Amino acid sequence: MEETKNGTTMVVFxxxxxxxxxxxxxxxxxxxxxxxxxxxxTFWGLNVLRKDNVISGSDKTMMEKMFGKMMPRGPEKLALSKMNFGGMGPKxxxxxxxxxxVSSLKEMIEMAQDLDVKMVACTMSMDVMGLKEEExxxxxxxxGVASYLAEAEESNINLFI
Incomplete structure (x- = not known):
C-alpha cells in the first residue's frame, strides 16, 4: 500500500x-x-519572529549589533513588499x-502555535545575521537546513515564501 504524506512545509525567507x-x-x-x-x-523571515524590544548586546560583534538595530523587530514593525509609502502602507x-x-499577524502567530504549527528558526541564518535565541x-x-529537508521529504506540499 502506498504511503500517504500529510505534511505541509514552507520556507519563510x-x-x-x-x-x-x-x-x-x-x-x-x-x-x-x-x-x-x-x-x-531563514534570513529576512527571521524578523517575523523577533521580539519587539529585545536586542542582545554584550556578546555580539559590532556588525551583529548593527544588523540587530537595522532590521525590523517583530510582526508590528514589518514593511509591505509593495506600497510601503514610508510606513503608511502597513498602517x-x-x-x-x-x-x-482579519486577525493581526501577531494573533496569527499565536494561532499557529495553538494549532501546533512547528516553527523552526534557521540557526545558520541566525549566526549570519547576529540573532540570538533570546531575541x-x-x-x-x-x-539547520537538513532538518527542514527531512520534514519536506515527508510532506506533500512544499512552499517558498
Whole structure:
C-alpha cells in the first residue's frame, strides 16, 4: 500500500508584512485541516519572529549589533513588499484587516502555535545575521537546513515564501 504524506512545509525567507501574513494564513489553514505543518524561517523571515524590544548586546560583534538595530523587530514593525509609502502602507493594511475582522499577524502567530504549527528558526541564518535565541519569540525550534529537508521529504506540499 502506498504511503500517504500529510505534511505541509514552507520556507519563510521574506520578512515583508504581506508575505508573512500569507504564510501564516496558509500554515493555520493547513493545520486546521489536520496537516502536520512546519515553517522554516531563514534570513529576512527571521524578523517575523523577533521580539519587539529585545536586542542582545554584550556578546555580539559590532556588525551583529548593527544588523540587530537595522532590521525590523517583530510582526508590528514589518514593511509591505509593495506600497510601503514610508510606513503608511502597513498602517493602512492593518486598519483594513481590522475593519474586515482579519486577525493581526501577531494573533496569527499565536494561532499557529495553538494549532501546533512547528516553527523552526534557521540557526545558520541566525549566526549570519547576529540573532540570538533570546531575541526571538518563545516556542520555536532551532535547526539547520537538513532538518527542514527531512520534514519536506515527508510532506506533500512544499512552499517558498
Amino acid at each position: 521574506d520578512g515583508d508584512l504581506d508575505k508573512a501574513i500569507a504564510s501564516f494564513i496558509i500554515a493555520t489553514g493547513a493545520a486546521a485541516m489536520g496537516k502536520n505543518v512546519t515553517m522554516f524561517f 493602512m493594511m492593518k486598519k483594513m484587516m481590522k475593519n474586515h475582522n 526571538l519569540i518563545d516556542g520555536l525550534d532551532y535547526a
